Amino acid sequence: MYGSINRVIPSREEDRLIWTGDVSGLFSVKGVLNLAESKVYAIPTWSIPTRVRKIAPAKVIQFFWQLIKNRIATRANLMVRRVQIENAGRCVFCGLEPETTSHLMPFCPMSWKLLNLVMSREGITWCCPNGIPNLMLEWMDLRHKSDNLLWEMTPFSIFWSIWLERNQVIFNNHPASPESIWDLHISRISAWVHGWWKECPYSSYDFSHHFDAIRLKPQTPNLRSSVWNAPDRGFFKANVDGSSMGNPGPTEVIAILEVLQFCKEHGIRNLVIESDSTLVVSWVNNSSNRPWKLRNELNLIDNLCEELAVVAVDHIFREANPIADHLSKSGVERLVPLNVFFGFTSP
Incomplete structure (x- = not known):
């Protein structure tokens, strides 16, 4: 029991009860009904395209x-x-x-x-x-x-x-x-x-x-910035991405957490982090909408961001994040970790 408690990262928010039947952690009668139907009847769902x-x-x-x-x-x-x-x-x-x-x-x-x-x-x-x-x-x-x-x-x-x-x-x-x-x-x-x-x-x-x-022509998408900008002198930038066989959200959070742990190990401060997941960026920057299952990791991210003087956790379009995107997708089936360094020396 002590080990389980010791693994919990304290939150900066007031403690509260969590309803595990919903990703928001909030209890509702509708949530109970949906959970019961999914367990008992396994009803397939359809949504408006x-x-x-x-x-x-x-x-x-x-x-x-x-x-x-x-x-x-x-x-x-x-x-x-x-x-x-x-x-x-x-x-x-x-x-x-x-x-x-x-x-x-x-x-x-x-x-x-x-x-x-x-x-x-x-x-x-x-x-x-x-x-x-x-x-x-x-x-x-x-x-x-x-x-x-x-x-x-x-x-x-x-x-x-x-x-x-x-x-x-x-x-x-x-x-x-x-x-x-x-x-x-x-x-x-x-x-x-x-x-x-x-x-x-x-x-x-x-x-x-x-x-x-009749064959409808796909709408031409809005052109989005595909330019990666280097950080200002004296700052470091980390571009992250996550990939998985299912929901990539948790892997994006782990990617940010591992970057921060790497920076702590090597004494890197004044960090800018960029991710192409708007949802994960919002979780990191706003503690009010976090999924309860990832609160422990996000609380640890909060602590490390403060300790390492992280300047910002920003969103970047996938077009400007191609290397991180490629490495994350190729790493889904990789059994051995891949570490690549280009002229990097610890401060």
């Missing part, structure tokens, strides 16, 4: 999140909230079943016909999973012809179009048909793409009649 978040309108992203969580205001969900609904809450499109989320999307005949049009365009015969969450887990495996990004956007556009048309039927007594919803779905994707890619060479006609032939 990053590229779609940047292209589709925010209200569509919000709607889709509610759809996945079964929180959209379907007639069945409204009845659960004790809202009086006519016609026993049956589907406004087919009138055959209660309008639950899973019926409206994708098993209502209206939605089913639209999804079959999508799959027919891909040239596949398919069996629909049970509900939208399971459908999204398999969605990317169903792509055969369409552009990857267009395929990612397709469920967002088609289910949003179905929802808006459903509201038109309820509130404006607007007649609906699969053909009109399909046209709105294609028009929306075309509008989203043209808003995102200003030089898009494809017309609305191309999206309507040659959808599977």
Whole structure:
């Protein structure tokens, strides 16, 4: 027990209880539920693609999140909230079943016909999973012809179009048909793409009649500085990087810690440290957002930074950190440590 206590590096913060079920160390009922579900049911998770978040309108992203969580205001969900609904809450499109989320999307005949049009365009015969969450887990495996990004956007556009048309039927007594919803779905994707890619060479006609032939050009990334700057006279600079088979975050922290231990051993002070991990740099510079599992290492980094008069721990783009990046990746499978010195002598 003494050995375990002795290995703990004192923090400069006030002691507090840590909930180990969450990386933040903070307890929440939702965290307990997520932990229990992951242990008992091992439920696979799906998240909204990053590229779609940047292209589709925010209200569509919000709607889709509610759809996945079964929180959209379907007639069945409204009845659960004790809202009086006519016609026993049956589907406004087919009138055959209660309008639950899973019926409206994708098993209502209206939605089913639209999804079959999508799959027919891909040239596949398919069996629909049970509900939208399971459908999204398999969605990317169903792509055969369409552009990857267009395929990612397709469920967002088609289910949003179905929802808006459903509201038109309820509130404006607007007649609906699969053909009109399909046209709105294609028009929306075309509008989203043209808003995102200003030089898009494809017309609305191309999206309507040659959808599977469209190939979206990747956006040209912003040019980032790829220049490494030497430190001022009298200062030392250490560039670090971390690599692992999984999450590289912990290895980036260890890289900074080992640099500081090396500098202490060789009497190096007035140090500037650069890392291409914005997350790890924020952990080192701000003690309020640190993961509890790495607090011991980060506390030791705090102590060494003060002892060695570390000037700064800064972020640097990966393009300007190529040597550290290469050495970290090549070292993942290296069994023997590699030490390389170029004209270095201890002060």
